[in-house]
Amino acid sequence: MKSSSSGRRGPKPKPGTRDNLVKAGLRMFHNEGYAATGVQGIAESVGVPKGSFYNHFPSKEVFGAEVLDAYFDRNEEKLRSVVCDSGIPPLARLQAYFDERIKAFETAGFVRGCLLGNISAEVADHSVLMRQHLSRHFGSWTRFFEACIAQAQDEGTVGRDLPAALLARFVLNSWEGALLRMRAEKSNEPLRDFRAIIFDVLLK
């Protein structure tokens, strides 16, 4: 990774600016989209000149990859606290995770969706670097679900006809699709459909 002392121009990076840029990028990419958000606007939103952005990041693409990491870090915290809580049965944990997400989308008005899904739609064909980060984070996310489903299979609450890894990938991909449709419909129906089919039919 580029050290912060190797900035190409502008004043010496201020401590905190890098984090502020990533936070602003996360918010703006999630609200407005990747192509619709310019480096200038990101820098302005945290009160630094555009040159300061380039003191921290060699390109928008490298910055975008770091924003994806920051986004998934937050998601991972939720996954660890809810999906890995061994105090409750594995399927109930998985349901609790989705119920919390569904509630959050209802409260927010069915906007934004998942940044990993959005960037997959917008950028995955055009940036190998960002695609690698997307793939890694989708992989980690899947493994949280897989561990949960495998445990439910061990306990006998989910059948063993299909491998836990396949079920986990399908659950995550279908969730991403439900979020897309939610945004087109501005309705929780796609999320409720997802919940009904995944938990009442598939994970039985």
Place this chain on the structure above:
Amino acid sequence: MKSSSSGRRGPKPKPGTRDNLVKAGLRMFHNEGYAATGVQGIAESVGVPKGSFYNHFPSKEVFGAEVLDAYFDRNEEKLRSVVCDSGIPPLARLQAYFDERIKAFETAGFVRGCLLGNISAEVADHSVLMRQHLSRHFGSWTRFFEACIAQAQDEGTVGRDLPAALLARFVLNSWEGALLRMRAEKSNEPLRDFRAIIFDVLLK
């Protein structure tokens, strides 16, 4: 709809230009994304000045909605010829539709995905007009699947535990999610997962 004689500026619209613009927009939005594609570039790609674009369309948004219609028209042709072919059993028709789509994505190298899904991710929160078109086309698409699934239920090849409409919505949404993940992974695994779970588990 705006008549072509009400153009605000530039030369009188040439016959064919409007169609060419829509075709170029469809190709460019699908390849590059909505925000990443400018009106200037669309006009240039069909060899007309930017002003000519605005003779035909009052805004990029109105143009985008028409591009979505053109995209779904093509999809609808496929749906009519494959999903509505009463010469073969309903589930086999649905499988044939997805098998053809999976083959096409394999041939293309797992790029582009579905324009309706991409625009849902990028624009659905920001344009009521485009969102209405997305919602309408997703609705029509769902009804093709629903008719097929209902017929399979009548024939007894799919159980009646769940309404055909719910199953159809879930199938379409999960397909959209599989396409997102396909683009992040550049692999047909998400499409194969989709096919396995939908046809070997859900539609049984």
